Amino acid sequence: MHHKEVFILAIESSCDDTAAAVLCNNKVLSNVVARQSIHEEYGGVVPELASRAHQQNIVPVIDMALKKANVTKNQLSAIAFTQGPGLMGSLLVGTSFAKSLAMALDIPLIAVNHMHAHILAHFIDEKGFDKPTFPFLALTISGGHTQIVKVNDFFNMEIIGETTDDAVGEAFDKTAKILGFPYPGGPLIDLFAAKGNPKKYTFTKPKVSNLDFSFSGLKTQILYFVQKNVLENPNFIEEHKKDICASVQNIIIEILMEKLNMAVAQTGITQIAIGGGVSANTGIRKTLKETETKFGWKTFIPKFEYTTDNAAMIAMAAHYKYLEGAFESLAVTASARSNW
Numbered sequence: 001m002h003h004k005e006v007f008i009l010a011i012e013s014s015c016d017d018t019a020a021a022v023l024c025n026n027k028v029l030s031n032v033v034a035r036q037s038i039h040e041e042y043g044g045v046v047p048e049l050a051s052r053a054h055q056q057n058i059v060p061v062i063d064m065a066l067k068k069a070n071v072t073k074n075q076l077s078a079i080a081f082t083q084g085p086g087l088m089g090s091l092l093v094g095t096s097f098a099k100s101l102a103m104a105l106d107i108p109l110i111a112v113n114h115m116h117a118h119i120l121a122h123f124i125d126e127k128g129f130d131k132p133t134f135p136f137l138a139l140t141i142s143g144g145h146t147q148i149v150k151v152n153d154f155f156n157m158e159i160i161g162e163t164t165d166d167a168v169g170e171a172f173d174k175t176a177k178i179l180g181f182p183y184p185g186g187p188l189i190d191l192f193a194a195k196g197n198p199k200k201y202t203f204t205k206p207k208v209s210n211l212d213f214s215f216s217g218l219k220t221q222i223l224y225f226v227q228k229n230v231l232e233n234p235n236f237i238e239e240h241k242k243d244i245c246a247s248v249q250n251i252i253i254e255i256l257m258e259k260l261n262m263a264v265a266q267t268g269i270t271q272i273a274i275g276g277g278v279s280a281n282t283g284i285r286k287t288l289k290e291t292e293t294k295f296g297w298k299t300f301i302p303k304f305e306y307t308t309d310n311a312a313m314i315a316m317a318a319h320y321k322y323l324e325g326a327f328e329s330l331a332v333t334a335s336a337r338s339n340w
């Protein structure tokens, strides 16, 4: 059987990272990310600064992706881009660039849903990483999303649970901000948590009866807890940051695992994939992995470079759209909200 080699250049610019990748079928040839450090001093992403940085980064990032892949523009089969969800000004930079490139090269243009891509990243060929089979459950956890998705096929996905307020990444980032850590705080909490006692401080879980999540109450609980203790001891954070981080991470993991257990009971599906920036968290990865022996689940934990925003996952999702001939006209626009 003849297998056509499909070369896809994908651009991801939905938030604060400018990324480009080249894939040949399911294989990553290059995966380049320019992280924007400008937002650190503001404690969060400033949309205007993000789109300006995307404009500065996009040409060198794409050039580097092509160079590292050792692929010329003329070899490309299609151009893919993140259509949404994300920040409008950021999405527009990638969308416009992808459109002009597809037009100039006269090749198909493919629009990708960022959240689909976080899930379809599991279909990238990587040594030592298995691919899930349909149907499976995906827990997508990022700075903007917290969802449990029933994945029936590449583009047939149902959200069966999601956050009613903050995303889990926001719970990490806002806790970090309360503790005076720079943005994004998730990775730092992860680091300190590894050296702390997860049972030192107890926080209460929100009461949400179905598969939905709520994290805004937890953030408030943590804020009051820290304020109260700092009043008694001004050095409270510095002296106890490891235990605080471990305890916060512990309650977040408990919340996520409780809902995953419910989702498994409800659907009978025991293949679980995680994706999104927060799936880089070592505590979450470890706890999920333990369910394989504990509950007999089969888990899919992405390689680190495919957890936080990247363009390889966009190219992977685009590959399956390419096979279906799901192309866009040049009239396609970015959309800040996701249309599943």
Ligand code: KG4
Residues within 6 Å of the ligand: 015, 141, 142, 143, 144, 145, 168, 169, 170, 172, 173, 184, 185, 186, 187, 190, 276, 277, 278, 279, 280, 281, 282, 307, 308, 309
């Ligand atoms: O998927 P992503 O790169 O961007 C969005 O689409 O939002 O996710 C970014 C989020 C941030 O909230 C960041 O703090 C969090 O992922 N994050 C982590 C870790 N690494 C990144 N949270 C907890 N532990 C980590 N190791």
Ligand code: ZN
Residues within 6 Å of the ligand: 114, 118, 142, 143, 276, 277, 308, 309
């Ligand atoms: Zn993301």
